[in-house]
Amino acid sequence: MTVDLPDGYDGPPLADLAAAVQTDGDETLRVETPMTGAAIGEVPACSPADVRTAAERAQQAQQEWMARPVSERVEAIEQFVSLVRGSQSDLLDLVQLESGKARYDAMEEILDVVATAGHYADRAPEYLATERVPGVVPLVTQASVDRDPYGVVGFITPWNYPLTLAISDVIPALLAGNTAIVKPAEQTPHTALFVAELLRKAGVPEGCLQILPGDGERLGEPLVAAVDAVSFTGSTAVGREVAALAGRELVPATLELGGNGPLIVREDAPLGRTVTGALRGAFASAGQLCIATERIYVHESRYDGFCDRLVERARGLTLDTSFEWDPDVGSLVSERQLSKVRSHVDEAVADGATLLTGGRHRPDVGPYAYEPTVLADVPEGSAVACEETFGPVVTVTPVADDEEAVARANDSEYGLHGSVWSGDADQGRALARRLDCGSVCVNDAYISMWASTGAPMGGRDDSGIGRRHGKEGFEKYTDPQSVVVQRGHPVAAPAGVPNRLMAATLSWYLRLARAVGLR
Numbered sequence: 045m046t047v048d049l050p051d052g053y054d055g056p057p058l059a060d061l062a063a064a065v066q067t068d069g070d071e072t073l074r075v076e077t078p079m080t081g082a083a084i085g086e087v088p089a090c091s092p093a094d095v096r097t098a099a100e101r102a103q104q105a106q107q108e109w110m111a112r113p114v115s116e117r118v119e120a121i122e123q124f125v126s127l128v129r130g131s132q133s134d135l136l137d138l139v140q141l142e143s144g145k146a147r148y149d150a151m152e153e154i155l156d157v158v159a160t161a162g163h164y165a166d167r168a169p170e171y172l173a174t175e176r177v178p179g180v181v182p183l184v185t186q187a188s189v190d191r192d193p194y195g196v197v198g199f200i201t202p203w204n205y206p207l208t209l210a211i212s213d214v215i216p217a218l219l220a221g222n223t224a225i226v227k228p229a230e231q232t233p234h235t236a237l238f239v240a241e242l243l244r245k246a247g248v249p250e251g252c253l254q255i256l257p258g259d260g261e262r263l264g265e266p267l268v269a270a271v272d273a274v275s276f277t278g279s280t281a282v283g284r285e286v287a288a289l290a291g292r293e294l295v296p297a298t299l300e301l302g303g304n305g306p307l308i309v310r311e312d313a314p315l316g317r318t319v320t321g322a323l324r325g326a327f328a329s330a331g332q333l334c335i336a337t338e339r340i341y342v343h344e345s346r347y348d349g350f351c352d353r354l355v356e357r358a359r360g361l362t363l364d365t366s367f368e369w370d371p372d373v374g375s376l377v378s379e380r381q382l383s384k385v386r387s388h389v390d391e392a393v394a395d396g397a398t399l400l401t402g403g404r405h406r407p408d409v410g411p412y413a414y415e416p417t418v419l420a421d422v423p424e425g426s427a428v429a430c431e432e433t434f435g436p437v438v439t440v441t442p443v444a445d446d447e448e449a450v451a452r453a454n455d456s457e458y459g460l461h462g463s464v465w466s467g468d469a470d471q472g473r474a475l476a477r478r479l480d481c482g483s484v485c486v487n488d489a490y491i492s493m494w495a496s497t498g499a500p501m502g503g504r505d506d507s508g509i510g511r512r513h514g515k516e517g518f519e520k521y522t523d524p525q526s527v528v529v530q531r532g533h534p535v536a537a538p539a540g541v542p543n544r545l546m547a548a549t550l551s552w553y554l555r556l557a558r559a560v561g562l563r
């Protein structure tokens with residue numbers, strides 16, 4: 045196979061990364077770059093048998109890994125953070141090469157890995173400490189909860205954030221004493237392989253994290269069958285399939301799925317900052333972000349002014365596929381993604397929507413490059429309004445008041461992330477609480493939420509089940525065990541005491557304990 049790396053690529057040699065894949069087969073996966081459409085390498089394509097072998101290795105490695113004191117696991121993750129920082133340039137090149145995103149967007153991934161890994165390294169000892177909880181009878185009953193690792197956790201991850209989504213959920217799982225198998229998206233295996241190598245260099249033993257590139261449809265079932273817990277990030281359609289597999293195997297699964305993010309501009313919003321935030325929300329990673337802004341609802345008194353500024357600023361964004369820092373917007377990832385974006389925009393325009401700017405494929409920039417696009421007068425019920433477009437496309441709609449804004453924002457099957465803009469932070473917060481989303485930013489699009497690693501993030505409704513970040517993002521990789529030590533007499537009728545009297549005593553005790561705040 046002829047490999048043709050784009051000019052300016054200065055990242056790690058891809059063949060070396062591919063060589064780390066452990067497989068008994070000889071099938072391969074061809075990887076192309078969205079920057080030019082050219083082949084950049086091939087990696088072994090793992091088989092179901094490879095999945096089972098990897099699971100056995102992971103089970104063996106887990107015993108030793110779990111037995112280490114948490115401080116040693118923390119030390120390895122601290123070292124990993126240093127290596128990520130030291131490999132910034134390699135990581136940026138690699139993420140851009142495989143995803144086609146702009147360099148600044150790739151940098152957000154590095155920052156997220158550093159922030160998330162740092163957060164969990166700091167908190168893991170506290171999250172894993174034995175927790176005392178009230179027993180049924182104070183002093184007599186001592187209850188405590190310990191958190192054990194599940195064992196081997198399987199991760200299935202998408203291409204849109206190939207670095208952070210391949211590793212940021214793995215970190216808390218490892219810190220909790222699990223080992224991990226990651227099935228990365230077919231478009232972006234090298235990034236996952238590189239970051240796994242950094243973890244190995246940081247002191248995480250072989251077998252604790254294995255990357256298995258390959259076809260998700262083929263590997264999903266054997267992976268879910270072989271592991272003790274599953275973490276899936278990807279589309280809602282595939283998430284349902286993974287949930288069904290997990291249900292059949294009775295393994296816990298968290299599902300981070302799609303979105304169709306609303307952004308509300310209140311009457312009192314500061315327009316300049318709001319437009320800056322809306323641009324970032326709509327066009328970061330060329331809109332291929334699960335928490336992207338896809339629908340903007342603007343108070344009618346500000347609508348014209350907002351649209352004018354948004355369109356002017358969107359036209360000023362640089363669209364390019366290069367390894368430089370200057371471009372604002374990069375490429376879509378694939379022909380499939382491009383054709384979805386084009387069909388959403390073209391259908392909306394054919395049905396009466398107004399194209400305020402953009403709406404053009406730009407093959408002169410890159411094979412899948414598409415202009416930042418703003419649509420108005422979008423018919424309710426059109427695909428661009430109701431479905432996840434996952435491209436650099438945003439719709440704007442005037443609304444009469446907060447009530448209409450909330451009703452429209454919540455009129456979606458998704459419930460991942462929203463954004464509210466207001467000159468009054470308290471009112472903004474109150475409005476945010478009315479959005480049916482797992483997370484909402486006030487006066488920012490998404491980054492301040494994402495970067496607040498102590499706050500759990502995740503989806504409601506068709507956007508998923510479970511949370512990442514915060515305590516919830518750690519505890520989901522642990523299996524709690526409660527131990528209750530009863531001193532003195534067991535909770536049973538003493539010899540000679542009739543059951544009826546014992547039942548009445550217990551009933552009275554529960555009422556009393558609650559009344560005096562003992563429970």
Ligand code: NAP
Binds near residue numbers: 507
């Ligand atoms: P996808 O098609 O669902 O693929 C995600 C992963 O699932 C890939 O590794 C894929 O492998 C694998 N897969 C495909 N079919 C499978 C099956 N039957 N069983 C098990 N695994 C299977 O999603 P995508 O197109 O890569 O990513 C975009 C989607 O991810 C968007 O909807 C976006 O909103 C969502 N997303 C959500 C979050 C979040 O945190 N909520 C974050 C990022 C992205 P192949 O590569 O072989 O197809």
